Amino acid sequence: MDTGDAGIEAVVFDFGDVISLSPPPEDRARMERLAGVPADDLWPAYWSERRAYDRGRSAQEYWGAVARRVGADWDTATLHGMWALDVGSWLHVRQHTARVLDRLMQRGVRTALLSNAPVDISAALRHSPVTASFEALFFSCDLGLCKPEAEIYEHVLEAMGTAPERTAFVDDREENVLAAKRLGISVHHYAGGDGLVSFLVDHGLLDASNGGAPTPR
Structure with a gap:
């Protein structure tokens, strides 16, 4: 779902499952053991309450709502443990994407999150x-908006001072990519590191002759 070259001035990256890895199975298993409820109950509740959490709800409110959904009576120590495990589970970084970010930085490409x-x-x-x-860095919790709402992309464009066609957006979720594309933003639906490098090379942001390494501007 790449678009043609339009003279990209800035690349905006999603974090989860683009820069970060998905929470690994061992982290999820630790959360399941601490929760003390079936995984088939925990994860639907986790995701059902997540959008409000992303919009700025506190951790105590979020995990309290998850507990009510699964019929659990978690004490404060358990709530803290669930919070700590959850935060840590999203901080495992994809080495390949991190190297791409280093290359873009070396070339002086404007980037945002x-x-x-x-x-x-x-x-x-x-x-x-x-x-x-x-x-x-743009976060839904600060803006009270979540992807794929059009207003969140419009906020980023205004803050960055770039036209949609001169802004690239990279995300792993199709609905987020499509929403950005409808605004005229140049988009890449992330499905792996090779595709990301090809997208950036096609837009002249990385050098194809050196495995995607940057060349001086």
């Missing part, structure tokens, strides 16, 4: 080495 993320995860990412090179 746009993530549906709760306050707790956004707080960690503001201090993460992997986001240190980004010009701007």
